[in-house]
Amino acid sequence: MNIVSEILDQSQPIKEISSIDATSFKKDYFNKKKPVIIKGLAKEWESVKKWDLDFFLSLKDDKDIFLLSDNFIQDDNRYRKASFKDYIRQLKDAEDNNKNFKDYLTTLDVFEYYPELKDHIDFSFFEAHTKLNDVTAWIGPAGTISGFHADTANNMYAQIRGKKMFIICSTAFNKTMYPSSKHIYGAVASEVDINNFDKDKFPKFMDNDFKSVILEPGDVLFVPQNWWHYVQAINPSISISNFGYTKFEVYSLKLKERIIQSLHKRGYYKANNCFCCEKN
Template identity: 80%
Template sequence: MNIVSEIVKQSQPIEEVTSIDSTTFKKNYFNKKRPVIIKGHAKDWGATKKWGLDFFLKLKDDKDILLLSDNFIQDDNRYKSDSFKAYIQRLKDTEKNNTPVKDYLTTLDVFKYYPHLKNDVDFSLFEKHTKTNDVSAWIGPANTISGFHADTANNLYAQIKGEKMFIIASTKYNKYMYPSKKHIYGAVASEVDINKFSYEEHPKIKEVEFHSVILQPGDVLFVPQNWWHYVQALTPSISISNFGYTKFEIYSLKLKERIIQSLHKRGYYKANNCFCCEKK
């Protein structure tokens, strides 16, 4: 049973502002772990004004990438290889031929591949309060889904092209979100799939107070660390996600996660019980 519409209908709006300075952002949201939408914060970025499929096809170099399809979190899919420009061309071809594409590009280290594109974004509002930042791009067709999960880092998420829907829930509902025991780097997955849902299997979901929003191009959403979120592209979409760590978190959290990931890859921690390794 698909209960996405039911949850959205019952959800509360996320607090919204039209402008904010870095001091207020830190005091009211970053420190308090409160989500907020900053309407139009990225509307004047070079990325929002310039980026698109044709823009990406004109970039000088091609890169090897990894793609996902369907709901990676709950469907337990695996990555597939492609090249950046071949994938972008496939997306462009769908516009002409109306042929469906399920694959989407997730967590692309876009500025490592194309360093000059750093000039097209401005995360200074967020980065004044973090010591290190992992910035990733998300590119794909309509209807791509990232099922409920909770990232261990604070996340400032900018919508560049298209529309995306977020459904989020506070950490106080952790026990009602049925955390998965499977290993996933930098996050905790939920067992709950609201596209294929059963109240018999996950009845406590009724206790969760959800919030939702549809991000428009130029909108920015702050998702506090460990908050549960479900993301669905409503149209072909380009987004940028900035996972930020404070100086304390670099050693207390990020280092710990890297050690655990290293142990996992060596088979010492949750071997074959994960979202990253090939099934055997």
């Protein structure tokens, strides 16, 4: 049973502001772990003005990437290797000709691939309070889903192209979000798939307090550390995530996660109980 509409009907809006500075952000949201939308903050970024599928095709280099599809959190997914420009061409063809297309480019280290694009974004108000920032891009067709999960880092999420719907839930409801034992680097997944919901298996899930928003190009959303979130693309979209770690977290949380991931890749930790390994 799909309960997305039901959750949206009972959800509350996320607080929205029109501007922010580093000091106010730290005091009112970062320290308090409170979500907030900075409406239109990124509208003047070069990325919002320039990035589209043709722009990516114009970049001089091609790169190897890894793709997922459908709900890549709750579904039995594995990464598949592809070429960046081949993927963009396929996505463009699907968009231009109204074709069904499900492949989704997730957590692309876009500035490692294309360092000349670094000046196209500005997370300075957030990065004033972090020591390390993992900035990644998300590119995909309408309908792509990231099922409920909680990132261990604070996440500043900028919508560059298209629209995306977020449903979020605080850490106060960790137990009734039904955390999964499935390994995900830097995150915890929920066992609950709200597109195929089993009320008998998750009887208290609908008692949680949810908040929701539809992000438009130029909007920036702060998802606090360990908050649960579900993301669905309404249109073909391009987004940027900035996962920020404080100095303390770099030498504690981040180091721990890297060790666990290394053990996982070597088959010593939750081997085959994950979504990160490439399909054969």
